[in-house]
Every structure is written in structure tokens, then in C-alpha cells.
Amino acid sequence: GDSVTQMEGPVTLSEEAFLTINCTYTATGYPSLFWYVQYPGEGLQLLLKATKADDKGSNKGFEATYRKETTSFHLEKGSVQVSDSAVYFCALRDPFGNEKLTFGTGTRLTIIP
């Protein structure tokens, strides 16, 4: 079945550092790919998405590119801020399924000033 593998956490970085959180997936066909973010005390929020190969999703300075050849959707940000501290989830949606999201285990990111 479908699955998502995320980089193990937690990740701690200094402010203004470069961020990469790795995500790879296993799915039949061509799933849509998502990054969700969960800030402390809040629900999951969609951060960005990509629906086909080579698409780049971007939002709030974060980017991720749908790489079909490596089945990856790594999250990057050039300069992180303290306010980016949160848990990040990679997820996929099977286009031939029932629209359910399959999530990775999440990566906790802490940014220190």
C-alpha cells in the first residue's frame, strides 16, 4: 500500500540556517504530495502541495519539488525563523483512491535564536 517515509527528528537549527526535511514515498500511479505543518496547540495546516511530476509547491518561503524519478518531495527553506518551530508532516493522496491522506511520522523542528 501507499506509504510515506520522513526524515527522523527532532531537528534543531539556529535562526537563518538552511532547512531540509527529507520525504520519500511509495505509491502506485502518480499521487498528489503535500506538506502539512502543526504549530504548538494548533491543528494541521496545509503548507504546500504539488500534484504532478516536477511541480514545485511553495509557501511562506518553504519549497518542495515533486521528483518522480526519486519518489521524493523534500521540504526546504533558505533561512528559517524562530516562528517556523513546529512539526512538519509529509503526506500523499492517491489519485485513484478515495482522497484519503497518508501521512509520514512527522519531523519536529526547533529553531533557536
Next chain:
Amino acid sequence: EAGVAQSPRYKIIEKRQSVAFWCNPISGHATLYWYQQILGQGPKLLIQFQNNGVVDDSQLPKDRFSAERLKGVDSTLKIQPAKLEDSAVYLCASSLGGGRNTEAFFGQGTRLTVV
């Protein structure tokens, strides 16, 4: 636009007791999901409704969990009797449905602790 509403936010119960969670999706959203998020893990789909019909309940432990979505709007998720391993955050989400690009919006969740 109001988001997905869930209640209660927190619940502590003893094992073997019963508990119910409530979800009010975004108005007009046909698809409603219940996810279970155990500490340190990603959310796992328990049940998905399309209007008031069940689309997927393959991961729902039907011997103790039940869910309904009357009139295709609000939904309740019940656990009876609860076990220690049911301690988790229960997330409700909704989407317009009908296509691969419809975004799912999540509520803040209900944190259940079974002692």
C-alpha cells in the same frame, strides 16, 4: 469562513469507560474524515464519509469504535469501551470532495487520555 470545529479539546477517562467526540465540518464540505494521531506518529485515517455514507472504514476498530454522520453534516466518533492504547489526538477534517485537488482542512483535535 469558519473552520472545522471539534469538541471537547481535552478528555481524560478511565479504561473501559465510553467517550464521544463531535465534529462540525466547514459548511458545504461533502467529505469528512476522522484521523487518529498517536504521540510520535503521523495521523492515521479511521473513517471517511462522503455526505452521510461511509467511503472507507478499513482502519476503524469496529469492535469498540463507531462513527456516524447524520444528515451529512456533523459527525460523532465514539469509543466504547476505551483502552489505554486509545490515548491519542483525534482529528476531524473536511474537504469539498470530488477530486484530487480538494484541500482537506483540519480541526484542532481532541486529545484523549485513557488512564
